[in-house]
Amino acid sequence: MNTKIELEKFAQHIEERTIRGIATGTAALIRSGAIEIGSQLPSVRELAEILGVSPATVSAAWSQLRKQKVIAGTGRNGVWVCGNKLNPHPVRFERIGNFGKHIIADLMLSVPDPQLLPNLAQPLLQGIQVDNLNSYQREPIVPQLEEAVSQSWPYQAAAFLAADGGFDGMHSTLQTLIEPGSVVAIEDPTAARLLDMLDNINAQVVPIACDDEGPLPYVLAEALHKKPAAFIYQPRTHSATGNSVSEQRWQELARLLENTSTLIVEDDGIGELSRHPVYSLGSRFPDRTIHVRSFSKAYGPDLRLAVLSGPKEMIRQIQSFRNFGAGWSSRILQQALAWLLTDAETQQRLEEARVIYAQRRESLRLALANRGLHLAEKDGLSLWLPVPSEQFALITLAARGIAVLPGERCRIGGQQHIRVSTSILLPEQVDTIADALIIAVSGI
Structure with missing residues (x-):
């Protein structure tokens, strides 16, 4: 069977000529075994032409399958099937992961302190x-x-x-x-x-x-x-x-x-x-x-x-x-x-919680300032630190028992950062964490 015939048979199984239709139709063929793992898919231009859609539509469908780890590759090297399970899941959120038992300060998630929540x-x-x-x-x-x-x-x-x-x-x-x-x-x-x-x-x-x-x-x-x-x-x-x-x-x-x-x-x-x-x-x-x-x-x-x-x-x-x-x-x-x-008492405790969270954030910010890293005074439950390399920062901090969130989870482009939660920060941890962060942001 030549390439043209394979392309035509493939196209016959795509009933809905939309982004979602092309993606789900292709996924169904892969799951059924009609398209085997390792097979190379038609080029964007060829498939767009035979389906009567724009190349952008096919490209968007391929992008959807690529995000689900069903297909891989792009450009001149072609696109091929690398998996047979279409399983939508929150990739960024699930990749936050577990740094291991040696972590003594988990500062990845900006979660509320249970002690500051109302009864x-x-x-x-x-x-x-x-x-x-x-x-x-x-x-x-x-x-x-x-x-x-x-x-x-x-x-x-x-x-x-x-x-x-x-x-x-x-x-x-x-x-x-x-x-x-x-x-x-x-x-x-x-x-x-x-x-x-x-x-x-x-x-x-x-x-x-x-x-x-x-x-x-x-x-x-x-x-x-x-x-x-x-x-x-x-x-x-x-x-x-x-x-x-x-x-x-x-x-x-x-x-x-x-x-x-x-x-x-x-x-x-x-x-x-x-x-x-x-x-x-x-x-x-x-x-x-x-x-x-x-x-x-x-x-x-x-x-x-x-x-x-x-x-x-x-x-x-x-x-x-x-x-x-x-x-x-x-x-x-x-x-x-x-x-x-x-409830008046609850609202009073909420105001106290705001003050405590602000104090925790400020204590780490000032500790970093004393070490030469100056960040603006802001609000919230974390600090957003620019770094030369997120990977270096994560490895450096993990080696010292500290886990933080890589900025890539939150950003689309731009400069690399790490997010350091301060919401459950203990006073006795501040200096140790500040020392480690200075090393991490140096990139050396």
Whole structure:
């Protein structure tokens, strides 16, 4: 059988001539054994011609399979089959990994300190008093929680929806409102799991560089020429860099987005642990802004709660998508969170937690400054350190019993960094960790 006949037979099995159709059709042939591991696939140009689609469509399909480790290779050397299991999974998030038992300071994840979280005994007792307990009614959010979050929401939202944590809210939003293969502008760096989610829908990601005040306007302006379906950013304390969008930057971003139809998705992941106000674009564009606030870091990850706001029709669509799975978030947990949000003692402890987290971050920042490495005073649960080589930094720190997050998990391009969590940093660790970080950032 010559190459032409093999190409034609291959094309006959691709029924849907779209990015997703080509990718899933090819994967089905590989799984069934019709295409064996090690086989070379048709070139992008040849397959595009016989399918009657653009080369960009085939290239995007190959990119989707390449991300799932089903195919490998590119360019003149061709593309070949290297696996037979199409198993979507969050590659960046899962690659965070385990550095081994010798690690004495695990500073990879910016997680809340359990000692600074509220006691859930009383709020859970309040939770079981919620209306419609054990009902299968799929209400978007319990009235008590909607009323409680409305008090501090950054704009007058048309509709609210409870989700099982911030990333569940973001995942539901992206899966529902963004078509596979769409152009999406997202700040760079960002949360690793958001990049995994965009990979999963085969989005064409356009990175938006940032400075201390948030996404750079001139970079966003350039990206808007590509007519992105969505713009995703963190409106206050950034989970990696600690930057926070200023009021002036918010106004500049609003002017740029004024004459577009781009969906705006705001990921407020640190939520109420942030020391900064939220300047939400929802106050300017309520008809196309989805604002997602997580309550995990401030009130506890096992509450598994976030709240989304947006226009009624978009929130209805997201709620409808959730019917594929859980359908609704636990009313008990929603009622418990509503109680926490309105309890004076809890709010006082939350303010104390903000101060302690800031002190921990500042103690490491000052220790580095005393050793000649000067970083800006910011907010958040981590430090974002530029390094000549992420690999060298990781190996150097691991050898000293310290694990940090490589910046590649969070960034699309740009300079190499490491993220060092400070949220559970012990005072007696500060000098040892600062000494190791100085060596790591030297690259020598």
